[in-house]
Amino acid sequence: MPPTQAGPDEGPAFVAPELPDSAEVWLLRHGETEWSASGQHTGRTDIPLTEAGKEQARAMGNMLGDLSPALVLSSPRRRARDSAELAGLRVDETTEDLAEWDYGDYEGMTTAEIREADPDWTVWTSDTPGGETRAQIAHRADRVLSRVAAAVANGPVVLVGHGHFSRALAARWIGLAVSGGANLLLGTAAPSVLGAQYGVPVIERWNLPNPAA
Template identity: 55%
Template sequence: MSHQETDPTPHELWLVRHGETEWSRDGKHTSITDLDLTETGVEVARALAPQLAATSFDQVLTSPRTRAWRTAALAGFPDAEVDEDLAEWAYGEYEGVTTPEIRESVPGWTVWTHPSPGGESAAQVAARLDRVVRRAREVPGRTLAFAHGHSLRVLAARWLGLPATDGRLLRLDTSTVSVLGFERECPAVLRWNA
């Protein structure tokens, strides 16, 4: 029997995407622009509190962006530790621009398949989020991370041992909870976009 099967402490990484902002609602790429939550975003973030209160966490982390740490606070975790590695994928010149607008000059563009001029590459985002995976796996028990759509999708792909670009397969809505863990010794998705 493996250590994972006999260890009563679950080794999990819980992910919460921040609540709605004006730009997330409107489909604009948002990384370094530090937007706050909309009224709807605040309400839904507060609604996460009872769901998360039922679980104990050994480590709680948040992106440095207001929309993430405010979601953490409203969900009952005002003392979440800021981790710069959880920041959203840097979109460079595409900050504040929608995918249809980008595709007017770059047909077929996606953050997963094309560069973002002045922004981060998939490899750069993966390197940051690999550090979060290591950090979460060093803590016996559960880690809770509040962050962003693309960064959390890359984080999930890296947890699973997949290339960062496979995050494209994992749709992630605002104010949702996802859980990564293990099936025996194999990294697995336990719950997604719930």
């Protein structure tokens, strides 16, 4: 069972300033790629969407309806940028802060392959040789969320990124450790919505089914 509170290795839990109850933050994971379909860990590798992934991205745009974002941020990886474009979004800025977890030596490997050498490995609870630590992910996520918290009073914010990092973002939004993302399964091109109630950060909707998936 992963810890639910941020530990000293990650620093303090993210604490949002007073949030309006109208706060609306959309987390959009990119559409399918060959590696997401095969279960290979895809961090820094700049792999394109499959044809199915392109259809998922277009369908994701339909799921957004007539949303008029105040701010759209995207990972610089092409699978995220292409998903944003196909979803009909105008990206205001690409930022490495939204890039996927750097898996280091485990890039391109499946969990089953990694566990041949490290039987208990998970990205949420184990070290990743040559990759990012949970503390580094926490710091990156908190930087993104600080920008989000400053922008949501002006309207919806959209973050276009990746699976593991989006799960870490959601965990940090509600004050959990990065490892809390282990409990938040997220499919390709499955939108999620973060918000607030009485000024407290909440997860409003999670892993919404993509009709093209």
